[in-house]
Amino acid sequence: MKFRSLWRTAPLFASALLLGATALAQPIRIGVITDRVGAAKAYAEPVLQGVQFAIQELNAGGGVLNRPIELQVEDDQGRPDLSASAARKLVDAGAAFILSISLTSATQQAQSVTVQTGTPHLTPSNSGDTLTTQIDNPNFWQTGPLASSQVATLLAYAKSKAFKRVALVGDNTGLGQLTTQSFKAGIQAQKIEVVAEEVVPRGANSADAQMQRIRAARPDAVFLTGILVPENTLLLRAYRLQGLKAPLLGNFNFSTPQYASVAKGLLDGVAFVDAVDPGKPQAKRFFEAYAKATGSAPQNVNGYGYDGIMLIADAIRRAGSTDKQKVREAMQAVRAFDGVLGAQGSHYGFQDGKRTGFDVNGLVVRAYEGDRPGRVLHVGTR
Template sequence: MNAFTAIRSRRGVLAVAAALACAAVPAWAQQASGPIRIGMITDRVGPAKPYAEPVAQGAVFAVKQLNANGGLLGRPVELLVEDDQGRPDVSATAARKLVDSGVAFILSVSLTPATQQAQNVTMETKTPHMTPSNSGDTLTTQINNPNFWQTGPLGSTQIATLLSYAKAKNYKRVALITDNSDLGQLTNKFFKAGLEKAGVQVAVEEVVPRGSTTAEPQMQKLRAANPDAIFMTGVLTPENALILRAYRQLGLKAPVLGNYNLSVPQTSSVAKGLLDGVVFVDAFDPDKPETKRFIEAFKKDQGTEPYNLNGYGYDGVMLVADAIKRAGSTDKEKVREAMQATKGFAGVMGAKGSSYGFPEGKRTGFDPNGMVVRVYEGDKQGKVVHVGAK
């Protein structure tokens, strides 16, 4: 459910980085048992690329760190990467290829339909499989695959967190503005239902079509409705930038609340100069101790400051490593049992004090109260102003 000028300049870098993460293996790694292989299915050329590549970059960094600290079970870790182009049929083929290559675990960093199709393979082969970043609410329910887990925050959790912030601010009448993409329309629908359930009146709804050159007509209608706050529920970054530009040009004063799309770095470049004071929901708290250590280590190694998408990939690999350590083996059933037993794993993502864990019978592991609301200070993603969905 799942910017990126820097990412574009790194075309092909992930393949090299994945190789480097496993290169120059020290003497301790040269064992007959060979490396522990983790597979990753990502999207390097398709619609999920802007999100998938930075998630994959975080995973590559995690493997590099593991190997620098002795690997797993006294063996090096090797990351095998496959590109599914965001296509379900290709994703299934990639999963089959990784299984045949002897991976102990597969991470999916692609679109929801592609990840669902790959699940058919991992269910059949009983291969542990997880998506560390996808937020689709149906990923663990449409297919009853006991070998699959999801650690990205559910879309419903993201919405509930932003609605909790709105409730704390005592907003009574709000406006919704979205785009006409399928996901934008679905997100708007969920926001509207949540607001109405909370007793908040939706005074006006507007849609900015994909490819528009201005959002002034829609924002003029929002201004006329005089809402207490404006919810941006669209997922298309160019259209969101148009909305923010019209908001500034028309002199609207109602606070703007952005969904998770406003947390991706592309927003800061595309909507430069338009973001100050806008709040948005995120899963990345820079003041969390685990996150601070990750930021410092990533900057030292990569030369750039990481952001939320990098953190998802990093946590995904580290959760897999933790399960393999506790299993004491790469036996698929033992690893499956260990992953399902995960509790209290404090990762890079999530608010201070939050942790990953899988309640009995559940395979979604992000803390329901682990999301935060942050505010833009100029064009920089700033401080946390609200925590959790309570």
């Protein structure tokens, strides 16, 4: 009887030893460069929440390679001059991988450290097309949807609606002007006439004059190309007050969560580009799990951080260690990773040696229903 009792308790004892060993194992340190006070704060904060939720899930399941994940966070304030210092601090602290969720320009500067040290480095949310081309950094990957794909997706939707005459209205920031130029080039390539082009300067307190000129031009649709939430809110307010009926098409910026509060009552019917397809099974599971675990309503932007950490964890598992070269090779070998983000049937992957991993046809166009992102109107660039 005594032998049988010991035999029955042996698996429990072994499990306890394994859990104890995992608890004592050297943690895998993941560094995050975020923006807690600057221009990127509005989306960096929910991305970081997605990161934290992913690590919580991983550690609850035993970590990665039977080692817990330890998060180290540095704030670069959205400033390129501070981002490289933050990356250096994380490398010196033993980060096996760095995640950048700050401004595109700051992420670009942080690469100066990761290319030098061979540290694997990923941005799951930045969309600038030049992040993987301006610096020859084989240790850096980008899974945020490229700006060019965002433009192509919204223009594909516009083409499906047979718009012939459109207006553009943006802001005077560098990125806002670049976005306007990209949309204008794409619109003109499709033989669609731009009948009005307006700018709302940063810090403006009204967009009434701009919207009056747009109304006089009688466009079939209005493209909102600016990236500043307060100025875009002024445009929405002027549009409603002046009773315009031309459809509003918003760029990717309109997928950020803060619009639901600052532009409350002004969003209904606005079409915008998003990386989240609410009908995707992976997205449904994530949003349900996130809401249950945190007690708060999930936001689409949370998915960027979650997918970024899960991609990193997958690469480390396949590498079998945190050796930087092995992890680099494992990350570059990603071909069909199913994430929360992307349209149904789309995957992350770094085919043909590329280091941009979001599926070019993975974006969708959605419409606001009241103050919340709603139904999908269009999928991909076709």
